Amino acid sequence: MVVYAGQGDARRSMDLMWGHRGQDSRTAPGPKPALSVEAIVHAAIGVADDDGMGGLSMRAVGQRLGRTAMALYTYVPTKGDLVDLMYDRVLGELPTHYDVGFGWRGTVTSWAEDRLEFHLRHPWTLQVSQARPVLGPNEFAALETVAEILHRTDLGPRQLRGILGVVLHFVRGQAQTIAEAREAAMATGVSDEEWWYARSPLLAEVAPDFARRFPMAVRMEEEKPGPGEGEVYMESAISESFAVGLEVILDGIDATIAKAGRG
Amino acid sequence: MVVYAGQGDARRSMDLMWGHRGQDSRTAPGPKPALSVEAIVHAAIGVADDDGMGGLSMRAVGQRLGRTAMALYTYVPTKGDLVDLMYDRVLGELPTHYDVGFGWRGTVTSWAEDRLEFHLRHPWTLQVSQARPVLGPNEFAALETVAEILHRTDLGPRQLRGILGVVLHFVRGQAQTIAEAREAAMATGVSDEEWWYARSPLLAEVAPDFARRFPMAVRMEEEKPGPGEGEVYMESAISESFAVGLEVILDGIDATIAKAGRG
DNA sequence: AGAGTCTCTTTATGGTGTAAAGTGATGCCT
DNA sequence: AGGCATCACTTTACACCATAAAGAGACTCT
Incomplete structure (x- = not known):
């Protein structure tokens, strides 16, 4: 929808x-x-x-x-x-000002976390099309806020747009995964664990050569974290992947800055 | 939907x-x-x-x-x-094998481009929930393919999951923006340019102090590319931001590899 | 007092997924 | 050969949806 x-x-x-x-x-x-x-x-x-x-x-x-x-x-x-x-x-609920005293890395992290929480507080915002933006005052204010943070990297508008896309799509995507899982649980009355435990044995039955056919996929599932304090099973894996992914993006921004400085 | x-x-x-x-x-x-x-x-x-x-x-x-x-x-x-x-x-239309002869950077780029085209060929795939995956053979094959490419980076499953999230959300987000713009154009019979040219003057009228209120947002719009060969106006900006964003992500992966090597 | 204008309701249209019941063809069993 | 269970498929029905069109009643102006 x-x-x-x-x-x-x-x-x-x-x-x-x-x-x-x-x-x-x-x-x-x-x-x-x-x-x-x-x-x-x-x-x-x-x-x-x-x-x-x-x-x-x-x-x-x-x-x-x-x-x-x-x-x-x-x-x-x-x-x-x-x-x-x-x-x-x-x-309008989103903060419009961030203390940049701790450098842009920390600021971007805070911003991303705030934005993630925002989308989880109002999951339906993830269903509003981004193609033709809403052009309201708070939309522009939100854009202004993140643009100001990224501006501290001294990159040009071309790079800034690219980076903004990466960060925004990442946060939205991550939020969407969590939100959809919650909505599915609500709608069907079946938790993620129950859902998975109902399908896991069936998968083994229907595809007995699974581990041979998809070795990398199996490997990818290794070392998954257990649920943290008050966290749902599947969401703990997502929050880990949020932290790791954000770190990768921040490193990428760093590298882009370094390249721009050299160029 | x-x-x-x-x-x-x-x-x-x-x-x-x-x-x-x-x-x-x-x-x-x-x-x-x-x-x-x-x-x-x-x-x-x-x-x-x-x-x-x-x-x-x-x-x-x-x-x-x-x-x-x-x-x-x-x-x-x-x-x-x-x-x-x-x-x-x-x-099942997605390639399941990539020539890794040119290193993982080029391979990931090819993969991302293929995946973007795939989503644009079947835009409705962007509306299929990712929270409870479909668990079909081709879903696993697609996961296997990208996992195999990323495996060349010698990173652990924790990092791999994070990176996969970043790349997938980025490609899906980018595809979604393009697809939604196209669908909106089809549904309303109004092209992106027409839509924008109808609203742009109204925005100036309704928010006369726009440039003062949102200076960074204005700056962000600078140096936007014109439409390329056979490209729609707005899509050229997106394809630029796709290239730039992907480069940032690849640099981030590089940095992650470097850190893992040191650690 | 009457007219015009406004909010809000009622009714209606054409759409959705799918439950329930009906139709008719087919092949097995006696 | 006749009966009947079983299947593919249709018809009908229900509870929803956005919203067009028309009607009801309240209000302020002339």
């Missing part, structure tokens, strides 16, 4: 996103609006946080506000626009 | 995936089956390639075979299982 940006009136979308309330026509006839875009976005975020993007329906949001689904269309042109507003709203 | 693995009977799913046709009971009463799992999977891949994951419905697949949607349920337990089978089927 990937959601696309508002395909309707570009002006209306932009006005909504940047909080342009339109004319101050407070003496308009008709009943006073009991709802507001703010309230709807807030309720919708609640629904999405609780039930995921799959549970986000206009009916569900309306119900949370004691209204019908159609009532929302007075405030918001389409569901797509609503999702855009939700996305930019929660992006 | 993220699709989860078959939540039904694990044994049936596995048998389907590994081609266990069950008993040879060819003298069963009733009409001969005119369809087959193979044919259904093939037709479904055709639908998904043409119309994306959003266009993949049991009705659409049935229609392509001159049947109703329900006819498919004779062969396949749920839509989720069908998607798993589709996924493992197309994974």
